[in-house]
Amino acid sequence: MTPAISVTDLTRRYRDHTALDGIDIAIGGGTITGLLGRNGAGKTTLLRILAGHEFPSSGSVRVLGAPPAENEDVLRRLAFVREDQVYPDIKVGQALRAASWFHPNWDFELASALLDDFGLRADKAVKKLSRGQRSALGITIAMAARAEVTLFDEPYAGLDAVARQVFYDRLLADFARFPRTVVLSTHLIDEAAALLESVIVIDRGRLVLNAATDVLRGLATRVSGPCLAVDSLAEGRPVWERRRLGSQASIVMVGPLSAHDRERARSCGLDLTPLSLQQIVVRAAAGVLAPVPIRVPETGFEAGFETDRTGA
Amino acid sequence: MNTWIKVARYHLVGPASYLMLAWILPFSFAVGAVTAGRARGHDAAGYLASFFIYFAVLGVRTIGRSLPFSLTLGASRRSFYCGTALLGMALALACGLVLTALQAVERATGGWGLSVRFFRVPYLLDGPWPATWLTSAVGLFALFVYGMWCGIVYSRWGLLGTLAFIAMQALVVAAGVVVVTFDHWHLWSAAGGSLVGLTGLGLTGVIAALTVLLLAGGHATIRRVTV
Amino acid sequence: MQEMAGLAEGSALFVQVAERLAGQIADGGLAEGERVPSTNELAVFYRINPATAAKGINVLADDGLLEKRRGIGMFVATGARRRLLARRRGEFTRRYVEPLLTEAARLGIGTGELFALIKEAGDERESVSL
Numbered sequence: 001m002t003p004a005i006s007v008t009d010l011t012r013r014y015r016d017h018t019a020l021d022g023i024d025i026a027i028g029g030g031t032i033t034g035l036l037g038r039n040g041a042g043k044t045t046l047l048r049i050l051a052g053h054e055f056p057s058s059g060s061v062r063v064l065g066a067p068p069a070e071n072e073d074v075l076r077r078l079a080f081v082r083e084d085q086v087y088p089d090i091k092v093g094q095a096l097r098a099a100s101w102f103h104p105n106w107d108f109e110l111a112s113a114l115l116d117d118f119g120l121r122a123d124k125a126v127k128k129l130s131r132g133q134r135s136a137l138g139i140t141i142a143m144a145a146r147a148e149v150t151l152f153d154e155p156y157a158g159l160d161a162v163a164r165q166v167f168y169d170r171l172l173a174d175f176a177r178f179p180r181t182v183v184l185s186t187h188l189i190d191e192a193a194a195l196l197e198s199v200i201v202i203d204r205g206r207l208v209l210n211a212a213t214d215v216l217r218g219l220a221t222r223v224s225g226p227c228l229a230v231d232s233l234a235e236g237r238p239v240w241e242r243r244r245l246g247s248q249a250s251i252v253m254v255g256p257l258s259a260h261d262r263e264r265a266r267s268c269g270l271d272l273t274p275l276s277l278q279q280i281v282v283r284a285a286a287g288v289l290a291p292v293p294i295r296v297p298e299t300g301f302e303a304g305f306e307t308d309r310t311g312a
Numbered sequence: 313m314n315t316w317i318k319v320a321r322y323h324l325v326g327p328a329s330y331l332m333l334a335w336i337l338p339f340s341f342a343v344g345a346v347t348a349g350r351a352r353g354h355d356a357a358g359y360l361a362s363f364f365i366y367f368a369v370l371g372v373r374t375i376g377r378s379l380p381f382s383l384t385l386g387a388s389r390r391s392f393y394c395g396t397a398l399l400g401m402a403l404a405l406a407c408g409l410v411l412t413a414l415q416a417v418e419r420a421t422g423g424w425g426l427s428v429r430f431f432r433v434p435y436l437l438d439g440p441w442p443a444t445w446l447t448s449a450v451g452l453f454a455l456f457v458y459g460m461w462c463g464i465v466y467s468r469w470g471l472l473g474t475l476a477f478i479a480m481q482a483l484v485v486a487a488g489v490v491v492v493t494f495d496h497w498h499l500w501s502a503a504g505g506s507l508v509g510l511t512g513l514g515l516t517g518v519i520a521a522l523t524v525l526l527l528a529g530g531h532a533t534i535r536r537v538t539v
Numbered sequence: 540m541q542e543m544a545g546l547a548e549g550s551a552l553f554v555q556v557a558e559r560l561a562g563q564i565a566d567g568g569l570a571e572g573e574r575v576p577s578t579n580e581l582a583v584f585y586r587i588n589p590a591t592a593a594k595g596i597n598v599l600a601d602d603g604l605l606e607k608r609r610g611i612g613m614f615v616a617t618g619a620r621r622r623l624l625a626r627r628r629g630e631f632t633r634r635y636v637e638p639l640l641t642e643a644a645r646l647g648i649g650t651g652e653l654f655a656l657i658k659e660a661g662d663e664r665e666s667v668s669l
Contacts, residue, residue: 088381089377
């Protein structure tokens with residue numbers, strides 16, 4: 001199956017900086033993908049290029065099989081919510097009416113249900129909306145469009161937790177009925193984690209992580225307990241982080257744990273806490289690439305480890 | 313429904329700035345009539361210019377206000393441009409017809425009973441009604457297209473770019489005058505002769521040709537615009 | 540953090556969904572022959588991606604605990620409950636007895652004392668339920 005979105009060696013240069021640098025991504029159809037990264041990492045530029053709002057400097061971009069820029073066969077099957085959308089002098093209802101002309105799968109019922117959920121009035125002028133209400137309008141348009149590819153760029157600026165939950169619930173419910181390809185850029189990773197089937201993390205214009213969330217969950221585990229036991233369990237494995245307090249140690253160990261590992265941890269009184277998606281993504285975005293061990297030079301630590309082995 | 317038509321409808325979905333058209337005419341006419349009323353037989357046709365200038369304003373506004381959301385809705389830049397130009401042309405034709413009708417009334421009533429010349433612009437809009445319709449429509453459309461192009465230049469290169477764009481036009485005009493005046497006196501006589509010899513309709517033809525150039529320029533500029 | 544109706548962030552969600560369903564089958568909450576919630580129902584209930592929910596269901600289907608009836612959905616297979624209970628009994632020592640012994644050893648509680656504690660707690664529970 002050809003992916004819904006495929007990006008090859010995509011670079012976007014501006015006069016003073018490179019926003020995207022050699023990005024390669026393939027996103028399968030019918031999935032919800034999280035586009036994650038710090039502010040200024042290049043998420044918005046990438047989404048704008050996917051939506052045909054921006055042009056690549058080099059590389060190729062295909063959405064639904066063709067380059068999206070100036071291609072209406074692609075654009076009419078695509079919905080995009082941008083953070084800084086400028087609207088003409090129109091009312092909420094007029095914006096929805098105009099949107100319905102451009103999107104062949106438009107659903108009026110869903111649109112008015114979303115307006116109700118968000119407490120938006122159709123006769124209110126868009127320029128009089130608050131920031132959160134504008135976000136809600138963008139979300140309403142993109143959801144009711146039922147487009148094959150739906151791109152959300154930080155769609156919920158100014159929305160409170162309740163409204164964000166409405167967004168997640170509505171998205172899931174409608175996605176379940178009408179599967180489509182969704183890319184959601186966000187920095188509220190914990191909130192959105194359960195929705196995402198895979199995540200793409202970019203940092204300073206480069207792709208640093210692209211993986212299924214099921215693989216990432218359980219990829220790394222925090223192991224805490226007595227130094228000797230911790231070190232014995234982690235022997236020969238990549239470790240992201242080591243902390244030590246007296247005879248206690250706490251490390252983040254990379255790689256899945258076998259039943260045997262768990263057994264050992266239990267018998268040694270070690271505490272195992274899997275890292276959440278957010279914690280893993282934060283590490284990826286901070287430049288700690290997937291399973292690359294970070295060795296902290298700690299001579300006493302190693303010595304103790306040796307003694308323990310000879311003793312055992 | 314063709315995307316061009318959708319774009320044209322999209323502009324009209326929030327009709328406020330287009331309804332302004334219906335207000336400007338009576339307003340500038342009232343101002344003109346009051347002034348002309350004080351000096352009987354005064355030529356008030358200059359006030360009609362405000363109506364034409366508003367078309368340029370409309371052209372600018374279609375870009376800055378309406379382009380970003382239409383791209384989000386999935387119109388291509390090309391469709392947006394063509395649909396907007398289509399709307400501009402329809403508006404120009406409709407408004408031209410209104411001007412023509414009002415001119416006929418003005419003639420029939422002897423200048424609204426006050427000998428006012430508001431809709432009869434000497435040389436330009438003073439011929440038979442088809443000529444008036446054509447000339448006013450072409451003029452309105454030319455200004456609309458020019459406004460669009462300025463709006464596109466502004467959204468691509470900002471205020472400085474727009475100023476440079478306008479300065480460049482002034483330069484082109486000035487250079488043309490200089491060249492024609494000093495270097496090629498025979499051209500001057502030819503150009504001057506033809507200008508003098510141009511009828512109102514002839515000038516309309518020149519404006520129409522210019523509009524085609526403006527349309528092409530705006531189209532070339534919008535293709536890479538980002539909002 | 541978004542509430543996922545009791546699922547925990549940190550381990551693969553589809554495994555947790557499968558465990559939840561298996562738990563319901565073992566408890567009798569989902570009777571044999573009964574229809575299992577659809578992928579979409581699970582997704583909306585747990586607030587997770589439908590693909591994740593589908594993966595969870597597939598784990599049980601591959602295990603023979605669920606069976607597919609074409610066009611209708613997934614149903615609890617005959618004998619699923621018995622198999623799950625047998626499996627749980629098998630895991631009882633590893634999952635509950637061994638950690639109990641480990642912790643008891645750490646606290647210096649001998650086997651005899653442990654028996655006594657269990658007996659005591661059991662009696663107490665019986666008297667409460669009476």
